[in-house]
Amino acid sequence: MMQLPVPTWFVGCGNMGQAMVEGWRLAGVDLSSAVAIRPSNVPVPGIRTVGSIKEAGAPPRMIILGFKPQKLDEVAPELLPWITSKTIVVSLLAGVETASLKARFPKATVIRAIPNLPVSVRRGVVALFTGGEIEEGLRKQLSEAFAALGFAMWAETENSLAAIGSVAGPGPAYVARFIAALADAGVEQGLPKALASSIAVETVLGTAWRAASSGETMDDLARRVASPRGTTEAGLAVLDREDAFRQLIGATINAARRRGAELAAEARGEQVA
Ligand SMILES: NC(=O)c1ccc[n+]([C@@H]2O[C@H](COP(=O)([O-])OP(=O)(O)OC[C@H]3O[C@@H](n4cnc5c(N)ncnc54)[C@H](OP(=O)(O)O)[C@@H]3O)[C@@H](O)[C@H]2O)c1
Structure with a gap:
């Protein structure tokens, strides 16, 4: 033991x-x-x-x-x-x-x-x-x-x-927000809340599971879902617009890292503005 x-x-x-x-x-x-x-x-x-x-x-x-x-x-x-x-x-x-x-x-x-x-x-x-x-x-x-x-x-x-x-520690909170957004979108499409929530959780779990076991890149994985001129491609065109999603996540991580630096400074006994 x-x-x-x-x-x-x-x-x-x-x-x-x-x-x-x-x-x-x-x-x-x-x-x-x-x-x-x-x-x-x-x-x-x-x-x-x-x-x-x-x-x-x-x-x-x-x-x-x-x-x-x-x-x-x-x-x-x-x-x-x-x-x-x-x-x-x-x-x-x-x-x-x-x-x-x-x-x-x-x-x-x-x-x-x-x-x-x-x-x-x-x-x-x-x-x-x-x-x-x-x-x-x-x-x-x-x-x-x-x-x-x-x-x-x-x-x-x-x-x-x-x-x-900075990625792993707070990461589950960010992923939780993504899952919630996916579920809310499901509700807007007319699904009951509990079902939309299960679908969102299972979609993220399944995607992460596949990514962890297949070793394929995230681009490859996305490409396997999105056929040319298909429905997913139309969705991705919105998500990828002006790289906004990637930038949002980057800014999110940076904000947490800055807060970490502040906590470090406080523990060193420095005054934080
Ligand atoms: N949550 C995360 O995902 C995460 C990730 C990475 C690192 N961390 C780090 O883990 C630490 C704890 O975070 P948390 O989210 O678990 O916070 P939390 O849920 O607020 O738990 C804090 C704990 O500290 C106890 N506590 C308060 N005053 C104390 C004292 N004077 N002496 C001994 N214990 C005292 C609390 O007691 P009671 O239970 O009696 O209130 C509670 O058990 C933080 O330093 C955080 O930076 C958290």
């Missing part, structure tokens, strides 16, 4: 922490010694939940930081007494750089992870980064644990972590 380092603390276990717990439970990972710490004390299914750090129990081998980046300076001083040179701190905090984490937890091995929400169904994307040395056995254990949540990779540089994160 696969195990996380024992014990593992999830400090903050909201949307993302719970998605990871769900994914690991589905993968059969042993969470019997793990604990979720959240002020509301609302139980997280499948894992012991407590309301504060002092109730967590045995000192952690691994700490997963799953609160909002803005809370870092509130939570870091509470965690500091628990951290030794053997502690692994895995930060999920969007934007907050390794140097800022190291400044708060100088003794710990610091790893950054940017997961996305489908980790809950083991189809997530997870980018990992470590700025320092990490023992080979631990690297392997973490690689395996995160691979159980989907497509996991180590980024070579913190910049490439940010780049992967």
Whole structure:
């Protein structure tokens, strides 16, 4: 049975922490010694939940930081007494750089992870980064644990972590908007809402599934749907007009990346205008 380092603390276990717990439970990972710490004390299914750090129990081998980046300076001083040179701190905090984490937890091995929400169904994307040395056995254990949540990779540089994160992290929210637009269009065509929604979800799932398994380019895939002078081609002519859709997605990703840079600056202690 696969195990996380024992014990593992999830400090903050909201949307993302719970998605990871769900994914690991589905993968059969042993969470019997793990604990979720959240002020509301609302139980997280499948894992012991407590309301504060002092109730967590045995000192952690691994700490997963799953609160909002803005809370870092509130939570870091509470965690500091628990951290030794053997502690692994895995930060999920969007934007907050390794140097800022190291400044708060100088003794710990610091790893950054940017997961996305489908980790809950083991189809997530997870980018990992470590700025320092990490023992080979631990690297392997973490690689395996995160691979159980989907497509996991180590980024070579913190910049490439940010780049992967800017697409993968928020990506499910953008895809959700696309699915909703597709479903709304179905309703406008006269379909009942629930049916339109299922059709939109299944169309995106099927397309992604085919793309993942066939290896064909997206141009090839689109070409196989759109015959010359046919219906799809008429639709694509609208979607492709003045490259507006591509530019919209580009601007969307850029805006999130800029926000990540702001959060990074705040965690470095810089004033943000
Ligand atoms: N959501 C995503 O798709 C995604 C993707 C990549 C990275 N991330 C990163 O993951 C982190 C969490 O995001 P989220 O979407 O899961 O947020 P969320 O749903 O708001 O969860 C935040 C968690 O932090 C807990 N918390 C608040 N104050 C705390 C404190 N003082 N000490 C300990 N825990 C505290 C909350 O406790 P309660 O449950 O008791 O309220 C909650 O469990 C963020 O840093 C974000 O950048 C999220």
